[in-house]
Structures are given as structure tokens and as C-alpha cells.
């Protein structure tokens with residue numbers, strides 16, 4: 005099944021024509037409504053008229069997460085506040101969130117994109133989708149929820165956590181589709197297996213997103229739950245989940261290209277990479293009203309293919325992610341930057357200790373352990389004081405990152421330093 | 437009244453205690469008493485040594501977190517109930533023991549103790565004639 009055959013199976017010429025006309029309109033609108041971009045374009049000596057089609061895309065300035073933060077909260081919005089129907093936000097590295105906004109039409113398009121991707125995964129009106137992404141400022145929960153309703157399927161809005169309740173509802177309500185992070189799906193699968201309830205569920209598919217995963221995990225999940233597991237990709241700055249997703253052939257994720265124009269660039273030279281080469285994925289939004297973005301740098305490393313898929317769709321496909329061009333980690337679906345840990349530790353007493361983040365996956369759940377060197381100023385002759393210190397650091401980190409953190413005190417000079425710079429992260433999960 | 441105690445932070449890893457002891461030996465610092473307080477992940481080594489300040493300096497040099505602090509070292513005669521007699525006096529004043537460890541030396545047993553209110557303990561020691569080791573006595577002890 006294809007939700008919107010006209011858009012998903014367009015010829016390349018039709019697609020580039022559509023993208024070009026949308027881009028021209030979008031650039032015009034942004035120039036006149038967003039001071040930030042107008043100034044940038046003026047500095048670069050370009051006018052809206054210089055952009056006549058997607059071949060002119062590389063004349064436009066890039067946008068980064070820092071630009072959104074610098075214009076916190078609503079500085080990049082292109083519509084009056086009264087036209088904003090909803091906002092979402094993601095936590096930022098400096099404590100300030102990145103805020104994104106949507107008009108009613110933006111939400112309708114978002115729902116359409118999610119509905120396309122759900123259909124790609126075989127979901128129909130007959131299905132019930134248990135949505136285990138966080139509902140709230142995070143785009144995951146509400147994004148998938150609205151797409152589910154738009155498609156006409158039944159949404160079971162569970163949000164995250166409470167495994168036992170999730171399983172009971174899954175069985176009692178007969179959920180046929182699970183939408184969650186892959187690691188949480190593994191956790192649910194294991195809980196079902198341990199309690200001998202694997203045969204009590206009606207799941208046929210899982211829509212996995214918000215964190216990287218491997219083909220091994222897919223196979224494992226599919227075998228254990230007897231389902232098909234699909235990828236859904238998105239990022240709040242660009243929209244949320246629904247920017248791209250994969251079909252039953254699992255040959256890359258189909259981008260909703262009529263709304264999001266992709267590029268792959270070399271993160272160092274910022275020039276487009278050779279056709280099919282790996283580079284940083286960049287998106288220009290083509291239809292977004294509230295928060296249109298020029299060339300948003302996702303920092304995700306991937307390659308693009310424009311070949312028609314066996315499923316019949318002609319949309320560009322991005323390969324499984326090969327990593328990040330920055331140091332962001334995704335832990336239990338939450339974006340974590342080492343700089344967040346650093347500034348949180350700095351806030352404890354104004355001096356930055358040596359630390360090391362160790363990310364692992366224990367029993368399918370991600371764990372973050374932060375090793376902190378006990379420098380002389382932290383040291384005490386009493387266990388109780390060191391215990392207090394451990395708890396305090398854990399609490400500070402937990403509130404800064406939004407995930408549980410285990411803190412371990414280690415001796416000074418035990419965290420490896422290479423060329424004077426300490427290594428900050430060890431990721432044992434091997435997700436890429 | 438107070439004596440100097442040397443404290444070192446150490447992780448629960450093989451060989452850590454050994455390397456601390458090696459450093460002290462190489463620097464001719466004599467250990468008079470030692471105790472290890474540990475949790476599942478780390479420990480604090482507390483010691484009476486012949487030169488606490490030098491001990492701290494050499495351990496720091498070797499990359500350890502070390503500190504010197506004041507504790508009280510009580511003389512306890514080898515008689516049943518003599519330690520509890522001392523503790524009773526302190527307990528009556530609502531003073532609690534943060535930690536303690538003991539060692540024996542000639543006709544006395546000795547208890548190194550850290551209390552919740554060290555100044556008040558000092559007063560009581562004075563008033564009740566509780567016998568304590570002085571810094572000089574401790575540092576010159578050898579076995």
C-alpha cells in the first residue's frame with residue numbers, strides 16, 4: 005500500500021520541478037518574514053530572485069542547532085504568534101532548549117508524512133498503534149499520534165515507561181503496531197519472554213525511531229516478536245518523526261522529498277559530496293510555515309540513492325546512518341552532548357573535574373556511567389561525604405540530561421588523556 | 437591533643453593498595469596504624485604514619501588524592517571495658533563516632549577516632565582525664 009502515490013512515486017523530473025517551485029516560494033517568504041535569514045542573505049549578497057530552482061540551493065546559508073538556540077525561543081518563526089498552533093522543544097547543551105513551532109497546516113503535513121511512513125510499514129485503518137514515545141515537548145509522541153489518527157488507525161497514547169502497564173495494555177487492547185525506540189522494544193520483548201507471554205500479543209509491526217540501531221537488532225526483534233520492524237526518522241528542528249522511513253525491502257529510508265529537500269555535504273568543506281558518497285545530511289524545508297529552515301545541518305552521516313525502490317516509490321533514500329559529524333550521543337532516545345555533562349559538572353563548584361562518559365547497553369537498556377576523578381578538593385576522610393558527593397553529581401547530571409546517570413568516583417589521573425586532551429566518551433554499544 | 441592522620445582515596449582495583457604502601461616505603465615513611473574503609477567501588481585508606489605531611493606530598497606526587505586531618509588517638513589500657521568507659525563519657529554528651537580503628541602498642545591499646553564534635557571531645561578529655569597520645573609520641577613510635 006502507498007498512502008500518496010502521486011507524491012511518493014513521482015518521476016524525478018516532476019519531483020525536481022515541484023521542489024524548485026516550492027523552494028522559490030519558500031525563499032521569498034522567509035526573506036520577508038525572518039530577519040535572521042534576511043540579514044544572512046544580505047551579508048552574502050543574495051536576493052530571493054537569485055534562487056530560481058533547486059540548482060541554486062547551494063547559494064543559501066546553512067542553519068545549525070546553535071542558530072535556533074541563539075534565537076530562542078521564537079526568533080526564527082516566520083508567522084505571527086497567533087498562527088502558531090503548537091510548539092515543541094528539545095533540551096539544549098547550554099540548558100536552553102531548541103524551540104520549534106507549527107501552524108495548523110504544518111501539523112496537517114506532519115500527519116500526512118507520518119501516515120505515509122506508517123502505510124509504508126503496512127499499517128492500515130484496522131490497526132491499533134501503541135505509541136511509546138514521550139508525549140510532551142518531545143516531538144515523538146504527538147508526532148506519531150497525529151499521523152496515526154490521520155491515517156485512521158487507532159492510537160494508544162502510552163508515552164514512555166511503566167513496562168508492566170505497557171504490556172498489559174498491549175495484550176488487553178490488542179495493539180498490532182508498536183511505536184517506540186528500538187531499545188525499549190527489545191526491553192518489552194524480553195519482559196514478555198521472561199513472563200511467558202510472547203504468544204499473548206497481536207503485534208505485527210514495530211515502527212522504531214529516535215535512536216540508531218543495527219540490522220542485528222532488527223533481526224533479533226523481528227524473530228523474537230514475530231513482527232516486521234521498520235525505521236522512522238526525523239528531527240524536531242526539521243519537523244519530528246516522519247521525515248523519512250523505510251519500506252519492507254529495508255533498502256534505505258524514503259525521504260518525504262516533496263516537503264524536505266535533502267543534500268549530503270562534506271562536514272569540513274561544506275561542499276556536496278560525490279554522488280552516493282557518505283556525508284552529513286542537510287535538509288531544507290519546502291512547505292513549513294512556522295519554522296522554515298534553509299539547509300539545516302542534521303550532523304547525521306549517511307549517503308543518498310535516487311534509484312527507484314522495489315516497492316515502487318521513487319523518493320530519494322538515505323542509507324542506515326553511519327555515525328555523527330558531532331559528538332552527540334543518543335541514550336535511551338535522549339540526545340546527550342558531552343558538553344552538557346561538562347557544564348553540569350562545572351556548575352557543581354565552578355571547577356571542571358576530569359570525567360569520562362561510558363555508554364553501554366545492559367539488558368537492552370542504555371546506561372550512562374560518568375566516571376569522575378576525585379581531585380583533592382573533592383576528597384574527604386569520610387565515606388559518607390564521598391557518598392554524598394556521588395549522589396550530588398548524579399542528581400545534577402540527571403537533571404541536566406534528563407536521564408538517570410550512575411556516577412563512579414575514580415582516582416586522579418586515571419582517565420586516559422591523549423595529547424593533553426582527555427577522551428570524554430566511550431560508547432560500548434557499537435550502533436553504527 | 438590531636439594527632440595527624442593521612443588519608444588516601446583509592447579505587448577498588450587490584451594493586452592499588454600495594455602501590456600506596458610501596459610509595460610510603462620508598463620514602464621511608466613508617467606506618468604505625470592503618471585502616472581501610474571501603475564501599476563496593478572505592479575506599480579510603482586512613483593511616484597513622486611517622487610523617488603525615490611528607491606522606492601526603494609523596495602520594496600527591498604519584499597522582500593520588502591524599503589529605504592530612506586531625507583525629508584523636510586514645511590510650512586504652514588492656515583491661516576489659518576500658519574503651520567502653522571512654523565512649524560512655526562521650527556518648528553522655530551526645531557525641532558520635534564518625535569512624536575508628538585500633539592498634540596495640542606495648543602496655544596500651546590505642547584507638548584512633550574521629551568524632552562529630554572534636555572541640556567538645558577535647559574539653560572532655562581534659563576534664564575527665566582521658567589519656568591520649570600526642571603527635572610527637574605517635575610519630576616516634578616504631579615496632
Ligand SMILES: [Zn+2]
Pocket residue numbers: 250251252253258313314315316317
Ligand atoms: Zn521502498
